[in-house]
Amino acid sequence: MATNQKFSNGFRVNRTMLGTGVVLAGIGTVLSLAGTAIACATLASAGRDYVNRMETPPSEQARRAMQQAKAASMAGLEAWRTEGRTASAN
Incomplete structure (x- = not known):
């Protein structure tokens, strides 16, 4: 045992x-x-x-995407402001 x-x-x-x-x-x-x-x-x-x-490094791709997003955001903001001005003028 x-x-x-x-x-x-x-x-x-x-x-x-x-x-x-x-x-x-x-x-x-x-x-x-x-x-x-x-x-x-x-x-x-x-x-x-x-x-x-890769031909373009990921950091460069991210930088470009951020620039595009900022440009799109600014374009949308400008369109919204323009639309607001034309609507209030009518």
Whole structure:
């Protein structure tokens, strides 16, 4: 009964099997984390390569989109103001 521990209600635990299960779960966790790290590094590398091969960098695309949004906003505001003036003149 060296490897079994008996509790008061008769529940017996095989400590060797329990220890083996804990060790295997730990090994599985380490392998899973290693696989996740490798997959993340691969995806990050692919993303960097994709961005480096772009004709226009994302920062330039964002700057252009912001300029277009500002211009559209100003055009809409001007149209609203113009419409307000013509409506009040009638």
